[in-house]
Amino acid sequence: MIASKTELMSVLSQYNPWWRDSRIGDLPKWRRAAFAQVLAWMTKPPAHRALLISGARQVGKTTLLLQTVEALIDSGVPPAKILYATFDHPLVKLAGLDGLINLWREIEPVREGIEYLFLDEIQYTKDWQTWLKHQVDFQKNRRIAVTGSATPLVIAGQESGVGRWHTLPLATLSFYEYLQIKNVSGPALPAVGSFTQLFAWTPAQFARTGEEGRGLVAHFHEYLLRGGFPQTAMVENITRAQKLLREDIVDKVLKRDMTALFGVRRVLELEQTFLYLCLHDGGLLDMTVLCQNLQVKKPTANNFISLLENTHLIHRLAPFGYGQEILRARYKVYLADAAIAPSVMLKGLSLLADDGALGVAVETAFFKHIATRYYDQSVAFNYWRGKKDYEVDIIATINGRLVPFEVKYRSQSTGAGELKGLQQFCAERQVSRGYVITRDVMDFGVLPLVAAGQAVAVVKIPAPLACYWLGRSEVENANRPSTGEVD
DSSP: OOSOHHHHHHHHHHHOTHHHHSOOOOOOSOOOTHHHHHHHHHHSOSSSOEEEEEOOTTSSHHHHHHHHHHHHHHTTOOGGGEEEEETTSHHHHHHHHHHHHHHHHHHSOOOSSOEEEEEESGGGSTTHHHHHHHHHHHOTTEEEEEEESOOOOOOTTOOOOTTTEEEEEOOSOOHHHHHHHTTOOOOOOOOOSSGGGGGGOOHHHHHHHHHHGGGHHHHHHHHHHHOSOHHHHTOSSHHHHHHHIIIIIIHHIIIIIHHHHHOOOOHHHHHHHHHHHHHTTTSBOOHHHHHHHHTOOHHHHHHHHHHHHHTTSEEEEEESOOGGGTSSOOOEEEESSTTHHHHHTTOGGGGGGOHHHHHHHHHHHHHHHHHHHTGGGTOEEEEEEOGGGOEEEEEEEETTEEEEEEEOOOSSOOOGGGOHHHHHHHHHHTOOEEEEEESSTTSOEEEEEEETTEEEEEEEEEHHHHHHHHHHHHHHTTTSOOOOOOO
16 A cells, blocks of 8 residues: 555544544534435435435535534434545545445444435545445445546446445535525515416416515625635625636546546536637537537547546537437537536626627526426426527426426517517427516516417516526425426
8 A cells, every 4th residue: 555554543543533522523503405305315215226416516516425423423322333434535546445345444443223324425436436335235324425527437347336326416506505604584485386376376476476576686686706626606706706717617527537536637628628618608519510620530639528428527419309300400518517618618697798608608597597497307498499590598308398498588578579489389289388587586477379270378587586486496305305396
């Protein structure tokens, strides 16, 4: 072993201060919506599986693990039966998974009952999938939670994790969580657990709620500039927050993780590919144009896109349709957080003066909110393009029901004339309800449309309110069974 056992034991003891005095240190008082799910998996797991928390760098995975450790100790779990370690540390990485467990056993002898393992950034260890599978299969007295900032593809020789672990995707902060971190008291808005409730509202309710939500607008714009990363959310200066996001999160993924995990050597071309995606956030990805502009071959570009998705920096939406409808269609790409593009481009406050860029940021933020809110309900998300290149930004499919969302973040009120794509989609697919995400808090209410002679009811929802309600609903429903409703 390159490092001495004494050095490794010292590192392990520092990571687990509760072995000495049951104190973890200063942890944030706020808790993400995912905390309830993590704690449930460690206390009353619905199945004998490990928990894999996956998400981009700096979204709060480590804090989530340590808050869970704190909750277990507060509930009476003996501290010596809880192990935490991060494989971001070079000595822990050298020890490996089995070496880490052996060291733990030398410091804290085996005791009867359940043991709890919390392993951060497990992707830096060799054959972690196989190790985790064996732990689940043969160590019935262990409950294991691991995190990963990147999800490498399963390569030949590694065994499948199907049935061995449950994956919990952790997105960046929702707008509601962002307000909690910033200690901003939200307005006294009515609870909206499902957007379907809004179809029954009166004009007076829409007007009153829109006025009450006016104070959210400035915070929402600041959220788009700072991003949903806890670290950048707490930085007072917006320019410094964007610089931190670029240097501490994006650059580390591109220049460190890609090399260490995937063996990427053409880092400059990878950076250029990511920059191209930042310039086309929320747009359709034309691989031919990308390859021509960056002078890379198509297999290389496709590999870069897949790697960026595996490191949770982008999401791809396939076109909606079947067979020949989508055979030659292009994917739509969203960045993982609305602040990534302006941070990479060092735009600062100028984003707010660029209506086009601001609209893209809002669409990116809304997609993240709707996808995060319903990730566990097997909801499929696509975009749709019809005749005359009419589009609908997001189509959610659940149990065969189609729910279209169109983002129109513009100064003027949105009328039927701006919703040709939504009308065409509803006519072709016989959809009777849809949603439009708007800008002004008073551009809020039911807009009746006619599609192919059929009445279609559309609710216009201001983006700050829509994202606020989706994030609030995620928090409030963390401990409740799903209703199965996507809207």
